[in-house]
Amino acid sequence: MRIVVIAMIAGMAVLAYQPTFADDLPSCSDLLQQKEVTLQSLAAENAILLEKLRQPLPPAVTAPELQSRMTSRLKEIAADVKVQRQSMNDFQGYVTWMSGNIAGYSRYIEAGSVAAGFARVLPIPYAGQAGMFAKFVSHFTLSLSAASKSITSYLASSQQFISRVDALEKNPAGSGRELTELSRFADEQLMKDMLDLQGKLSTTSELSSSTLSFLESLNHYVGSSDEYWAKAKSLVKKGDEKKEKSFLAENISGLKNRAGSFNGRLRSFDDSIRRNTPQIKGLTTYNDLLRELGSRQPVSLISSRETPQAAAQ
Numbered sequence: 001m002r003i004v005v006i007a008m009i010a011g012m013a014v015l016a017y018q019p020t021f022a023d024d025l026p027s028c029s030d031l032l033q034q035k036e037v038t039l040q041s042l043a044a045e046n047a048i049l050l051e052k053l054r055q056p057l058p059p060a061v062t063a064p065e066l067q068s069r070m071t072s073r074l075k076e077i078a079a080d081v082k083v084q085r086q087s088m089n090d091f092q093g094y095v096t097w098m099s100g101n102i103a104g105y106s107r108y109i110e111a112g113s114v115a116a117g118f119a120r121v122l123p124i125p126y127a128g129q130a131g132m133f134a135k136f137v138s139h140f141t142l143s144l145s146a147a148s149k150s151i152t153s154y155l156a157s158s159q160q161f162i163s164r165v166d167a168l169e170k171n172p173a174g175s176g177r178e179l180t181e182l183s184r185f186a187d188e189q190l191m192k193d194m195l196d197l198q199g200k201l202s203t204t205s206e207l208s209s210s211t212l213s214f215l216e217s218l219n220h221y222v223g224s225s226d227e228y229w230a231k232a233k234s235l236v237k238k239g240d241e242k243k244e245k246s247f248l249a250e251n252i253s254g255l256k257n258r259a260g261s262f263n264g265r266l267r268s269f270d271d272s273i274r275r276n277t278p279q280i281k282g283l284t285t286y287n288d289l290l291r292e293l294g295s296r297q298p299v300s301l302i303s304s305r306e307t308p309q310a311a312a313q
Helices: 002-017 028-054 063-113 130-166 172-222 227-234 241-295 308-312
Strands: none
Touching: 063 130, 063 172, 063 241, 130 172, 172 241
16 A cells, blocks of 8 residues: 555656646747748848849850951951952953954954844844944943953952951050951942952953854854855955954954953852852941940849849738
8 A cells, every 4th residue: 555655646746747738839939039030031142132133244245255256257358358369460361351352353243243144143132233233342342441440449449458457466456446447348348349340340251252152153154154254355355364264263262261261260259259248248247236235234134223122022
């Protein structure tokens, strides 16, 4: 009995000192303090993030990078222009040679224009119109003169362009403004002279082809008919028919060889222009981008008037 009583007293003591579930819960003041600390931490992190977002976004391409690309593009164009200039002497030589020979061809054209049988098979646009042959020769002469002037103009502008491109490395401090001006010069002057020369040389090539076709048809015709020499007796000395026939054949051979070489150079010149045209036009785009970068205002992802508290809300 005594032992049972002692056990009961010990059990009651244990129950008296066992903590309840309510003792484990924090107080309301503790909870409010923890919430305040958490909010302050979040507000600090949010303020840091908003400050980063307000900083201007860097452009995808910077002005120095654009200027470097422009310089490389200008050097590529200048390299092509240097190659183009190597053909100018050949073009000028052909134009000069053709100018000296067109007068000799004109007498064949004049005689052929009055040969009725031959006039019907002429390969040039003035077939059957005797009065137009003189205009053909005159037009060709004027075209050759225009081509010569165009060659001179292009040599001048291309040399200026090459010299200015070569000078870019000598004056890097002022290269920004010079790049803009040089790009404008390439677009407004160099390209203008380049395309003008291309057109003049193409006209020369077409008229040369017409002349060659005329002389070849004439050479074939005189071998099968006496009509031509009968009509041409006022232009050819008596007894010189054989010499004239030989001279005509030599003229055809010379013109064919010269025209073939000229046309080959012209095709290379055309290919170069097709390559350079988009390159030069691209310089204008670079200039526009540089101007836009220079005038661009700082850009941020949020308004500078927006507060961290407002953004958080």
